[in-house]
């Protein structure tokens with residue numbers, strides 16, 4: 046950039062034109078072109094749109110309810126849709142109530158690493174674990190439940206928090222010939238981010254649809270999640286560029 050300015054110094058009009066085109070190029074770089082529209086090799090993964098993550102629920106994500114109409118609309122553009130459900134037994138290892146004296150949002154060390162402790166949420170068979178009643182995607186082919194292992198949490202829809210146990214989602218997607226996954230739902234900085242990054246790890250292209258997600262944002266977790274996703278090659282997109 047500096048060298049270019051020096052070379053062009055003194056050629057007034059050329060400098061102005063060059064600056065304008067440089068600015069335009071920079072703007073284009075900042076706004077990457079939207080991903081190609083969904084086709085037969087694409088699946089939408091709708092992460093944890095469950096009552097406990099909606100305002101009024103046990104682990105409410107701020108404005109979590111706002112994703113429901115956006116996702117209902119988006120889903121119509123996808124031939125394949127997978128719904129995920131956080132699905133814990135009572136006394137789960139991720140619940141603060143399972144550790145005397147511990148409070149929600151504290152961190153404990155478990156055999157597989159650090160675990161954020163959450164309020165009891167998405168207990169199997171409860172109303173809190175049910176999908177939001179307005180979520181309307183009748184053509185969704187698969188529901189993946191995760192977090193049912195009593196001693197291991199699972200933010201990701203692909204690999205549990207021990208980073209070894211698989212949910213089987215990648216094999217199912219591959220069996221259907223799916224090459225690219227679009228992730229949305231709750232929450233951006235935990236289950237959506239982990240799912241998208243694991244999708245990349247397992248050989249899929251991955252897109253996160255930002256306005257079809259909402260975040261918890263615990264101590265800067267949202268910024269860190271976007272950074273990690275960018276590093277993993279996850280594309281950041283918006284519903285308007287995917288489903289008109």
Ligand SMILES: [Zn+2]
Nearest residue numbers: 131139167192
């Ligand atoms: Zn959970």
